[in-house]
Amino acid sequence: xxxxxxxxxTESHEWIRLDGATAIVGVTDHAQSELSDVVFVELPxxxxxxxxxxxxxVVESVKAASDIxxxxxxxxxxxxxxxxxxxxxxxxxxxxxxxxxxxxIADPAQAAALKDAKAYAAHIGK
Amino acid sequence: xxxxxxxxxxxxxHDLHAKLGxxxxxxxxxxxxxxYTGILDEHQAVRTAAGLFDISHMGQVFVSGTAAEAWLNTMxxxxxxxxxxxxxxxxLLLNEAGGILDDLLVYRLEDKDYLLVLNASRIEDDLxxxxxxxxxxxxxxxxxxxxxxxxxxxxxxxxxxxxxxPAEFHFPKRNEILAxxxxxxxxxxxxxxYTGEDGFELFAPAEAAEDLWNSILKEGAGRxxxxxxxxxxxxxxxxxxxxxxxxxLSPSISPLEAGLAFFTSFDKPEKFIGRDALRQQKxxxxxxxxxxxxxxxPGAPPRAGYPVLKDGKNIGEVTSGAFAPTLKTGIGFAxxxxxxxxxGTPISIEIRGNLIPxxxxxxxxxxxxxx
Numbered sequence: 001x002x003x004x005x006x007x008x009x010t011e012s013h014e015w016i017r018l019d020g021a022t023a024i025v026g027v028t029d030h031a032q033s034e035l036s037d038v039v040f041v042e043l044p045x046x047x048x049x050x051x052x053x054x055x056x057x058v059v060e061s062v063k064a065a066s067d068i069x070x071x072x073x074x075x076x077x078x079x080x081x082x083x084x085x086x087x088x089x090x091x092x093x094x095x096x097x098x099x100x101x102x103x104x105i106a107d108p109a110q111a112a113a114l115k116d117a118k119a120y121a122a123h124i125g126k
Numbered sequence: 127x128x129x130x131x132x133x134x135x136x137x138x139x140h141d142l143h144a145k146l147g148x149x150x151x152x153x154x155x156x157x158x159x160x161x162y163t164g165i166l167d168e169h170q171a172v173r174t175a176a177g178l179f180d181i182s183h184m185g186q187v188f189v190s191g192t193a194a195e196a197w198l199n200t201m202x203x204x205x206x207x208x209x210x211x212x213x214x215x216x217x218l219l220l221n222e223a224g225g226i227l228d229d230l231l232v233y234r235l236e237d238k239d240y241l242l243v244l245n246a247s248r249i250e251d252d253l254x255x256x257x258x259x260x261x262x263x264x265x266x267x268x269x270x271x272x273x274x275x276x277x278x279x280x281x282x283x284x285x286x287x288x289x290x291x292p293a294e295f296h297f298p299k300r301n302e303i304l305a306x307x308x309x310x311x312x313x314x315x316x317x318x319x320y321t322g323e324d325g326f327e328l329f330a331p332a333e334a335a336e337d338l339w340n341s342i343l344k345e346g347a348g349r350x351x352x353x354x355x356x357x358x359x360x361x362x363x364x365x366x367x368x369x370x371x372x373x374x375l376s377p378s379i380s381p382l383e384a385g386l387a388f389f390t391s392f393d394k395p396e397k398f399i400g401r402d403a404l405r406q407q408k409x410x411x412x413x414x415x416x417x418x419x420x421x422x423x424p425g426a427p428p429r430a431g432y433p434v435l436k437d438g439k440n441i442g443e444v445t446s447g448a449f450a451p452t453l454k455t456g457i458g459f460a461x462x463x464x465x466x467x468x469x470g471t472p473i474s475i476e477i478r479g480n481l482i483p484x485x486x487x488x489x490x491x492x493x494x495x496x497x
Contacts, residue, residue: 034149036149036164037166037167039449040425060427062166062169062449063160064429
């Protein structure tokens with residue numbers, strides 16, 4: 001199971017890559033493996049503000065719909081339009097081309113409260 | 127995904143599923159594989175080659191005796207007198223109000239011996255219901271865990287099984303069931319399934335299951351055969367517009383509402399439980415009907431429980447829905463006001479506040495190419 005050291009993680013299996021106050025968010029390799037084949041992604045609208053743990057997107061696998069949560073409070077700035085044409089990018093490249101949205105984080109210091117790779121690995125029992 | 131709770135039952139093939147790397151889920155009180163390589167991959171294998179399913183969770187109930195035929199004909203909606211030895215039919219177990227307690231296959235194995243294959247989640251309730259009305263000389267026998275069930279489905283199914291079973295064995299025709307052997311074990315093989323493809327269901331003693339499973343996978347490997355789980359089973363049956371108990375079928379739905387009137391016999395000599403209620407319903411007409419549908423515009427796949435609208439008015443609810451891997455669109459079943467259930471009716475599915483355009487359609491949505 002791929003859990004890059006450079007990222008932070010949530011209990012609900014999102015990853016977050018912080019660059020200053022800008023964050024890129026997706027779902028983890030573990031999450032995509034559990035979801036199996038992703039067939040549709042409902043993307044958030046840029047400009048939408050979210051509190052931490054607000055459901056902002058939906059990833060639909062063949063079997064079920066799963067909410068994707070904002071890891072931290074902030075404003076959505078961009079959604080990955082490539083997922084509309086090819087939702088399976090979440091399966092094939094969860095930490096790269098399968099990113100879901102970008103957001104401007106209200107208080108980047110809050111990221112310290114998220115899990116690091118080691119804590120996330122423990123969380124999923126790896 | 128939560129870990130399987132220990133109280134869940136396991137089939138005799140559980141260790142094999144674990145070795146094959148299956149992801150397991152709870153289904154009807156059983157811990158079952160949802161997929162091995164992925165739902166889309168397994169779905170595709172069944173449509174183009176073959177997929178092997180563990181169906182050992184289903185209840186194999188044997189009924190035998192001189193009174194079995196007449197008694198089963200009072201308990202089941204279809205007419206088993208139409209079955210010769212070695213033939214099976216789809217039938218329904220109904221309550222007095224005509225509601226569906228279970229849907230099942232019944233086979234006449236020999237003149238006075240029958241096999242009923244029940245939904246896993248319904249076994250206890252069905253047995254209690256049957257035993258409540260039991261008569262002399264119609265013995266009901268069910269041994270939990272004694273029997274295994276395997277389904278091999280797909281265009282390559284017969285050519286694979288030809289390698290697994292004795293060369294002189296002639297495979298049954300659609301809905302027929304025949305006995306053969308595998309090693310020292312006897313195996314019943316029926317040409318039935320739940321996928322819309324040609325295929326077989328195999329019923330054998332639990333101790334024969336591992337060998338049988340491994341032989342089929344070994345012979346099938348070069349022909350694109352893969353183990354397949356409940357995930358693909360669900361998308362396959364939905365494309366083939368086959369109802370699932372607990373979704374399309376329940377005690378509050380009648381065969382007339384579910385579009386299963388074909389499997390009720392009002393004219394057989396025995397009066398089956400629920401017949402009078404159904405006759406009344408038939409005369410009055412039903413207010414709701416089950417309809418298959420496909421989405422006609424872009425949007426998220428439909429799921430069970432989503433509201434169905436027509437001209438802004440709620441006309442029913444989705445009972446099962448999914449993205450259809452072969453048809454490449456959203457599909458499902460919905461229970462609708464009868465006025466809007468005819469095939470070809472434009473409807474909308476409400477998905478998280480968005481209205482997705484859809485249309486009811488003739489069943490089955492997927493029909494396999496003629497061979």
